[in-house]
Amino acid sequence: MKEFIQIHPNDNVAVALSPLPSGKEITLGGSTFRLREEIPQGHKFTLLPLKSGTPVIKYGCPIGTLQEDCPAGVWVHTHNLKTGLGELLTYTYDPQQSPLTAENARYFQGYRRKDGKVGIRNGIWIIPTVGCVNNVATAIERQAQQFVGGSVEEIAAFPHPYGCSQMGDDQEHTRQILADLINHPNAGSVLVLGLGCENSSIHELKKYIGDYDPNRVRFLVAQECDDEITEGLKIIRELAEYAGTFQREPIPASELIIGMKCGGSDGLSGITANPVVGGFSDRLIACGGTTILTEVPEMFGAETLLMNRCENEALFHQTVDLINDFKNYFKSHNQTIYENPSPGNKKGGISTLEDKSLGCTQKSGSAAVKGVLSYGEPVSVKGLNLLSAPGNDLVASTALAASGAHIVLFTTGRGTPFACPVPTMKISSNTALYEKKSNWIDFNCGTLVDGDTLDTLSDRLFDLVLRIASGEKVKSEAAGFHDMAIFKQGVTL
Structure with a gap:
């Protein structure tokens, strides 16, 4: 089992995949040093000496700036790292081509409605x-x-x-x-x-x-x-x-619409569960299907990665508006735009909103952005869609269902039992959560640090999604849970 990971070759921090003791010898890229303090699972440590004011690089992108000088082997977290986010920004479109190619058709057993739409439950x-x-x-x-x-x-x-x-x-x-x-x-x-x-x-x-x-x-x-x-x-x-x-019948996977959401994330979410969901998203889209990514405030700091994957300049400008409209929503209520991550996120190793967002957007895979949806707008274009909704778990998951998602894939590092109006599959970022809360968790991505590959887990997740679309119940369904929440945005008379 790997004990730590440098996610991107340009990163100046690594992430502990299991708790690492103070004094442990670390060898990476030809250099060797010892940890200066204990590093909890999911947390970051410096790979080389860094001066105060230096950007901390994770996922190949800055996640904030150091507030003190740090030698190699120092724990990097909220005590010495500060967000680098500002407010409204000016963006430039730098289009990136998607590497996806079409794949063979896959099928599930679903319900064909009289208006031609497809359901996975009746x-x-x-x-x-x-x-x-x-x-x-x-x-x-x-x-x-x-x-x-x-x-x-x-x-x-x-x-x-x-x-x-x-x-x-x-x-x-x-x-x-x-x-x-x-x-x-x-x-x-x-x-x-x-x-x-x-x-x-x-x-x-x-x-x-x-x-x-x-x-x-x-x-x-x-x-x-x-x-x-x-x-x-x-x-x-x-x-x-x-x-x-109505009776189940064979339906091509190209008819599936899958929502993607994360909550109770930890330092492993962006390394295990979210990339696996991204791999699933790429596979479904390659089969002609549709995925929806939401929780706009958790795109802040990673938004340019999505903007540059927009299929055309019109979608780029819609994505800019998606981001800035949500920032203006915060400002209109006199709230700090980057008042995130949550206490649970921080305990799990996420230090800043950029750190959280870069992990969160891993769920989008590598597909081109084909649609940008306003809150409550049904999806109309196949492929990857971005949806305007907040980060709140139940509000965002309900919004995904309202926009047409048949299933919501919900990645988590800490666990949650909730459900939304459609089957809500819980995907753990670590094996300890999967083993402790087997009554909540449907799929474990923690094995990615034990030797399983990203491709293997993404294939397994795709197979499970097709089984669930064919009638297999997720844990929250079996428990009889179903909830909904609407985004409250105005005065109450």
């Missing part, structure tokens, strides 16, 4: 228009489990606190996200549950839903019936009959 979703009917929605969900069976795989409600007392874009975004979920092909049928007096009423929401199949989507206004739970169960019975007519 559930009945209960979508409240407003938080006032959340308890009604969950009561219907509990009592409707009797209708699960055959090809009807689940009945799930998605409560949320919004839908009223909102204004402007905040209200528009809530309506758009709800409409996106109503139209999501993982739902064989949908009950839209309204109260009757809310701003985002069923009447208003229909404008966002667009054309729909009345056999697939049904509506219930609680204020307009005597017993909304009894009426809701009657509708669910009919929706189950409709959803039960």
